Amino acid sequence: MKFSANLSMLYQELPFLERIPAAAADGFTGVEFLGAYDQDVLEVRAALEAAGLRQVLFNVPSGDWAGGERGIACLPERVEEFEEGVARALEHARTLGCSLVNVLAGRVPEGLELDTALETLAENVRFAAHALAPAGVTVLLEAVNTRDVPGFALPTIADAAALLSRVQAPNTGLQFDVYHAQVMRGDLLATFERFRTAIQHVQIADNPGRHEPGTGEVNYSFLLPALRAAGYGGYIGAEYVPTTAGTGWLREFAPVPEPAWGATRGSAWEAAR
Numbered sequence: 580m581k582f583s584a585n586l587s588m589l590y591q592e593l594p595f596l597e598r599i600p601a602a603a604a605d606g607f608t609g610v611e612f613l614g615a616y617d618q619d620v621l622e623v624r625a626a627l628e629a630a631g632l633r634q635v636l637f638n639v640p641s642g643d644w645a646g647g648e649r650g651i652a653c654l655p656e657r658v659e660e661f662e663e664g665v666a667r668a669l670e671h672a673r674t675l676g677c678s679l680v681n682v683l684a685g686r687v688p689e690g691l692e693l694d695t696a697l698e699t700l701a702e703n704v705r706f707a708a709h710a711l712a713p714a715g716v717t718v719l720l721e722a723v724n725t726r727d728v729p730g731f732a733l734p735t736i737a738d739a740a741a742l743l744s745r746v747q748a749p750n751t752g753l754q755f756d757v758y759h760a761q762v763m764r765g766d767l768l769a770t771f772e773r774f775r776t777a778i779q780h781v782q783i784a785d786n787p788g789r790h791e792p793g794t795g796e797v798n799y800s801f802l803l804p805a806l807r808a809a810g811y812g813g814y815i816g817a818e819y820v821p822t823t824a825g826t827g828w829l830r831e832f833a834p835v836p837e838p839a840w841g842a843t844r845g846s847a848w849e850a851a852r
């Protein structure tokens with residue numbers, strides 16, 4: 580199994596670029612993040628190359644994150660801003676060699692008809708799919724639970740799948756975030772199997788707390804091999820709020836990487852042995 584470290588949540592104690600070698604030392608072979616729009620993207624690429632890691636996924640710019648926004652793609656008055664964000668995502672996807680870009684739908688504000696929001700979202704996803712296709716990018720949609728993010732436009736993966744049916748673009752797919760799915764409904768394997776053909780990326784965290792796998796109620800020892808058996812061979816994104824539990828959970832599913840000859844073994848690598 581292949582795992583990517585979500586650098587927007589893991590290794591927060593380190594400056595952004597230093598999170599990349601830290602992820603490699605812990606045994607991840609890819610990284611993902613909300614976006615590196617405040618970084619020099621060439622430096623990000625250089626850090627990835629130096630660490631031998633792949634850029635698996637990032638998001639189209641998602642609005643005022645600190646102010647509570649979780650995407651702007653369903654907001655009719657923000658279409659121009661969304662389209663500008665797609666242009667930036669295209670540049671980053673090309674530079675980082677990344678073939679998956681996630682669009683966060685956003686919250687439906689009071690007073691906006693749900694169907695108007697969903698139609699705006701569909702048009703924006705169609706725009707993004709068309710714009711990013713020449714770079715070989717697939718545009719993903721993700722369901723986000725409405726306990727953590729009240730009003731999110733796509734609360735379940737069924738909602739996200741229905742939205743993709745409106746979009747009707749070939750280079751689109753679903754991101755299956757196990758944490759959000761568990762909060763909203765559970766029945767994880769059946770849900771995965773139902774939408775398997777459209778799922779192109781998986782993210783994990785345990786519940787409650789959104790912490791490391793193994794800290795809560797989700798049986799990842801069962802679920803991850805089952806996803807593999809159901810034909811999922813893509814990356815699994817570690818998108819959780821770290822505790823002191825560390826990345827030891829990874830050893831159950833992925834072998835410890837051997838450092839290149841002559842390379843200095845990091846303390847994380849030593850601790851993982």
Ligand SMILES: O=C(O)[C@H](O)C(=O)CO
Binds near residue numbers: 613638721723759818
């Ligand atoms: O929150 C999530 O699960 C998303 O994957 C995301 O992109 C950032 O919140």
Ligand SMILES: [Mg+2]
Binds near residue numbers: 721756782818
């Ligand atoms: Mg997620």
